[in-house]
Amino acid sequence: MKEYCWAALGCGEIARQLAENMKKWGKTLYGVGNRSYENAVKFAETYGVEKVYDHVQDMFRDDKVDIIYLSTPHNTHIKYLIEALNSGKHVLCEKSITLNSHELSEAAGLADQNNLVLAEAMTVYHMPLYKKLKEIITSGQLGPLRFVQLNFGSYKDYNMENRFFSRNLAGGALLDIGVYALSFARWFMTETPDQILSQVKFAPSGVDEQAGILLMNKQQEMASISLSLHAKQPKRGTVAFDKGHIEIYEYPRADKAVITYTEDNRQEVIEAGNTDDALLYEILDMEKAVSGGCNEMHLEYTSDVMNMMTRIRNDWNMKYPEES
Template sequence: MAVQYRWATLGCGVIGHQLAEAMQRLGGNLYAVGNRTHAKAVQFAEQYGIGKVYDKIEDMFQDPDVDIIYISTPHNTHIKYLRQALAAGKHVLCEKSITLNYYELEEAVKLAMEHHLVLAEAQTIYHMPIYRALRERIDRGDFGPLRLMTLNFGSYKPYDMKNRFFNRSLAGGAMLDIGVYALSFARWFMSSCPQEIATQVLYAPTGVDEQASMLLKNEQREMATVMLSLHAKQPKRGMLSFDKAYVELMEYPRGDKAVITWTEDGHKEEIVAGETANALCYEIEDMERTVAGQKDFMHLDYTVDVMALMTKARQDWGMRYPEEE
């Protein structure tokens, strides 16, 4: 599928570069770039042959030639830019976590609905082909009922309290940075949003969540455990347990392979779908299909559920960011 719309990127960090590369892999290119540091935007545009660089970020929102804006600035800036982009009539794909909390997201969703726009979180899990392949088999009843899942995501970040991972002023912490993946995985497979939630937290010296655990249960009695850490390495591993089998996915944020172990005799089956390297290509394609009105491929309803869970966890802990005080 070739790129159909004119995209502008707000932010030119690691994700911005991946976006530009994905656009070119799809046979297109970003139309424009904006960044808080203008010189970086100029350098970025030169690297990828992008024709337009905005002197001020606000100019992006007022450009009549822009169809879709990809926002990849720090979490705590998202709502400010979402307000401006949506009010100006732009479709938005926003890097995760899409906002700081449920209340900001509620405001953005309302704005998008008022202006008849597509608002979505750039959550790879909702777009990687392996997840659709598994859902088809689950819906067909191949594995029997889902009973529980376990999700791990841990990285070892050195203690640099100015780094965004630990920086409270940059909305650091495990929940918004990596918990969003684990909870999106859980929501993708659960029959409904968990209604019961219990959590524990350990804080970094800056007051953000360095480590967290969660227990979840929904109305269908499906359960999940989630373990997150920014200072203890764990495999990115998701496991789903059904009556007839259990399913494991490694490196699940951009997973492309699942291993099924059948309960009755222990034999294994492998499913491969999609490619990790094309993660942003799948996001771009699904966003464009949704903007074109084919059907909703973006799962904003799941994003809302996940944000509600993350907000509830932080409320239980009493942890707030400066913007929330």
């Protein structure tokens, strides 16, 4: 496989994990750009990055760059996605990939037009555990899916100016943590939900602080999701079938699941991959897709999830300043 040059736009915690995971694979991140040039220089010194860009556009114009990992605040994604894709760069973008389905449709259209890979860095789609579980389910040994139940609760500083609660930074539980839960549900459901009900509690800033979501598709598979940015909950997912149920803790980067069989309550532990290597699996799948191999980036699932989140926020009549 060709050696691809990666550049990171944004040098926060996710970019640090990216650089560390690339080192595990014997690769080095080629370039980095950031709103603060000084922070980008420090990042480059720490991780041995060759190129630091004075301006973001210099990254897009650099012929050596093949793939850009975009980890800036998600209300800036569409601007950078358009520039990167118009410059011929493949893009792996942090969740939430865009603010809404209209933005994602525009970006996906550009990727198709320029024969590029565009993907969301959704760990659920790349962890080996989920691929193994999909094989087990496809084999039929658990029978048809009936119900998915998900919790995700964080306790964030109740500061309406931070990125979790600020409308100007596209804060709120749905785009920050709900995207994981919805992606998990979509991974296991045989088709996208067409019936969606929800309730929301707004923070003083006007973004969603807490939400409950119910989903059902035409196969009558159902899902229930509870989210909160100000009440800690376990990151727990349960997937119930006729012949057994799967339980997964810390599901965004899980490497272990327990299947309990309905007939005799027998339990089977399924283990695959390593939580610490979550970004490495994304890198490997992205490079495989870019090389023309099997594309396992699942933009179709990303699109389904974005359509759900857009519909839910429309029901709440909640918009960000960029959408007004």
